[in-house]
Amino acid sequence: MFFPLSVNLYVMSEELRPGLEGVLVAESELSYIDGEAGKLVYRGYAIEDLAREASYEEVLYLLWHGELPTTAQLERFSDEMATQRSLAPGTMDVVRELADQREEPMAALRTITSSLSAADEDADETAVTDLEANLRKGKRITAKMPTALAAFKRLRDGDGPVDPDPEMDHAENFLYMLNGEVPDAVLSETFDMALVLHADHGLNASTFSAMVTASTLADIHAAVTSAIGTLSGSLHGGANANVMRMLKEVDDSAMNPVDWVDDALDRGERVAGFGHRVYDVKDPRAKILGGKSEELGEAAGDTRWYEMSVAIEEYMAEQKGIPPNVDFYSATTYYQMGIPIDLYTPIFAISRVGGWIAHVLEQYEDNRLIRPRARYVGELDRSYPPLAER
Numbered sequence: 580m581f582f583p584l585s586v587n588l589y590v591m592s593e594e595l596r597p598g599l600e601g602v603l604v605a606e607s608e609l610s611y612i613d614g615e616a617g618k619l620v621y622r623g624y625a626i627e628d629l630a631r632e633a634s635y636e637e638v639l640y641l642l643w644h645g646e647l648p649t650t651a652q653l654e655r656f657s658d659e660m661a662t663q664r665s666l667a668p669g670t671m672d673v674v675r676e677l678a679d680q681r682e683e684p685m686a687a688l689r690t691i692t693s694s695l696s697a698a699d700e701d702a703d704e705t706a707v708t709d710l711e712a713n714l715r716k717g718k719r720i721t722a723k724m725p726t727a728l729a730a731f732k733r734l735r736d737g738d739g740p741v742d743p744d745p746e747m748d749h750a751e752n753f754l755y756m757l758n759g760e761v762p763d764a765v766l767s768e769t770f771d772m773a774l775v776l777h778a779d780h781g782l783n784a785s786t787f788s789a790m791v792t793a794s795t796l797a798d799i800h801a802a803v804t805s806a807i808g809t810l811s812g813s814l815h816g817g818a819n820a821n822v823m824r825m826l827k828e829v830d831d832s833a834m835n836p837v838d839w840v841d842d843a844l845d846r847g848e849r850v851a852g853f854g855h856r857v858y859d860v861k862d863p864r865a866k867i868l869g870g871k872s873e874e875l876g877e878a879a880g881d882t883r884w885y886e887m888s889v890a891i892e893e894y895m896a897e898q899k900g901i902p903p904n905v906d907f908y909s910a911t912t913y914y915q916m917g918i919p920i921d922l923y924t925p926i927f928a929i930s931r932v933g934g935w936i937a938h939v940l941e942q943y944e945d946n947r948l949i950r951p952r953a954r955y956v957g958e959l960d961r962s963y964p965p966l967a968e969r
């Protein structure tokens with residue numbers, strides 16, 4: 580039987596779109612981005628309002644359930660998250676082993692997250708696409724990733740892990756487990772806001788990778804593990820740590836930041852924290868985080884990092900017309916909060932996991948295998964030479 584010609588033409592389109600730029604592959608109700616206006620919205624709510632008003636738990640609820648929670652719903656949801664934070668002994672063994680091996684933190688988080696399925700009571704018993712089971716699994720993964728990351732950091736530094744405190748919210752509890760002391764309100768509010776700002780961003784590369792994995796009907800642990808691997812690269816989430824490494828290099832060189840960047844551009848290098856596939860203007864999250872970075876600098880009586888960043892931002896705008904993305908000012912925000920640089924990208928992951936899970940739920944709800952094509956440009960019809968003749 581023949582397909583109608585129009586179907587064949589659609590399937591066999593020869594248009595090449597490297598990097599899938601601008602290609603529509605799904606419908607989503609999760610986040611809206613207007614790259615020309617610099618606007619980001621989660622389920623209809625402006626990022627500026629959510630950053631100012633909402634906790635990370637509220638945003639998770641919004642992304643996963645479609646509506647902001649009532650007080651009672653939020654309380655229940657937050658309690659459920661808090662009860663899921665502890666790691667099973669087997670997971671803690673994995674964390675310990677990776678810390679002993681001095682594994683790179685993003686690779687450690689990837690491996691630990693993958694291993695969470697071993698102790699997940701829903702992992703084997705339910706269909707991969709079961710919504711209720713996936714909400715439970717999603718909650719456990721999101722609750723446990725920060726515990727694992729904090730324990731990994733402490734163990735590699737020779738300290739003992741700190742147990743989660745169920746009385747604290749997600750952001751405060753992470754800083755508490757990381758540093759072993761209750762953070763002050765400014766730090767936990769700043770961290771909570773950073774989690775809100777990073778929670779979702781359309782079909783960014785890591786989210787798309789989670790969707791591709793889910794589209795094969797692999798489970799949610801597999802999808803999140805794929806996404807963590809994808810986020811780690813320097814063109815994506817890995818850029819936030821590179822921003823801070825760059826600023827420290829500029830500072831150590833005692834060069835004018837503008838001259839340093841000029842030299843980097845002359846060498847054909849990319850400046851971390853600048854440019855975006857979707858935004859033509861300054862990322863709305865960079866505006867908010869820039870303000871936070873400035874505030875933290877002022878509070879500490881040292882605005883050096885903020886000023887250096889502003890000088891680079893102005894120079895990049897003037898020379899290249901390229902604005903900063905979310906990673907540019909998150910770097911100095913985290914640095915001034917005393918967070919080690921190699922944890923910045925894993926911290927991105929412990930927020931974005933909320934978005935990954937929400938997109939995976941959307942994918943399962945209306946699944947079709949994601950499978951594009953490559954145009955073959957290799958040779959054809961070669962005759963096979965026996966091994967001895969090559």
Ligand SMILES: CC(=O)SCCNC(=O)CCNC(=O)[C@H](O)C(C)(C)COP(=O)(O)OP(=O)(O)OC[C@H]1O[C@@H](n2cnc3c(N)ncnc32)[C@H](O)[C@@H]1OP(=O)(O)O
Pocket residue numbers: 598813814815816818848849850851852853854855856857899901904905906
């Ligand atoms: C959370 C996130 O993932 S946000 C992004 C984090 N990544 C970074 O900050 C890394 C630095 N930025 C980049 O490499 C890019 O801007 C990306 C990967 C984010 C987007 O890339 P694309 O959409 O593919 O844009 P593309 O690579 O085609 O760049 C367009 C032009 O701008 C230039 N450009 C883009 N970003 C930068 C940059 N950071 N520094 C210098 N030049 C840049 C490119 O060299 C290119 O110029 P050309 O056309 O003269 O060669």
Ligand SMILES: O=C([O-])CC(=O)C(=O)O
Pocket residue numbers: 779780781782783784856857904905
């Ligand atoms: O959307 C993208 O391409 C990159 C991303 O994850 C973000 O900006 O948060």
